Amino acid sequence: MNIYYEQGIVLKEENYSLLIDPVGYPSFKPDIILISHAHRDHYNMKVLKSFPQVLKLMSPVTRIFLDKKRNLPNVLELAEGQEVHLNKLIIRAHEAGHVLGSLQYEIILKNKRIVYTGDFNLQARLVLKPAKVIEADILIIEATYGHPRYSFPERITIYRQILECTKQLIDLGYRVNVLGRTLGTAQELTTLLSFSRLNLYPAVHPIIARINRIYELYGENLGTYRILSLKQSNNNGENPIIMPLSSKISEKKNSIICTGWALNKREKGYVPLSSHADFKQLVRYARQSSPEKVFTVYGFTNVLADFLKNEYSFDAQPLK
């Protein structure tokens, strides 16, 4: 079996090939395409459309996010816990705990169990269920925060930090912006702030509200909040405001910026709230999955592979 990276993760066995999370055009026509979740760094609609005959697997929620009008041909929706038996292989979908609809894939091909984690999270959060570790013969694991520098505090500590910081800024008379990634962290922030006992009156940016609605349709209770009116005159003193991470913020002193990359920042106002596994979780996943071979993909691939090799004697290497 041949596993490598070419515009996406490629699994080839004789003349059969799988392409996972493609972001560009590969030099071959795959037999099947798998999409793990609806973040832009894991799919490319033009590429998906360029393979109308090829079967494309994704969760029903991921399909809502990237193909709402259901124009994309040959899509097979696979929810967590479901499996599909195809010609030469079995594919099982497992919860990844990263964003709504995010999947890990377990692929059984030629008596080998190959697990691709996608982006995942093992910690219990206010939203979604955490991922479970899947045992693998060959593990393809994300390495976004695959550097020991990125070890996040306990979730409860991070939540407390966000709430305390919000309260302090409101008490100082500020209208507070809390920034997080639109799909993933923003829903966790909505839940945290709307259910807090601080008597807050939160509002969310309309782009976030649209995604919140889909979370709610799938049974996540994000609490009570307003949708921010983009007309200044319609604002009724909602505070704090949950905004996309990409928002242009003129004043940083009234902002709380939530991202795992916060650990690189020394300034106040950055909080390491992320929908990704941190370094400790990545290592825990690899150890519990107990594979004979590990490939690391995305982010700190070299650092994580070296760590797994040197500290735990894994046969580990970056996917190239």
Ligand SMILES: [Zn+2]
């Ligand atoms: Zn992601």
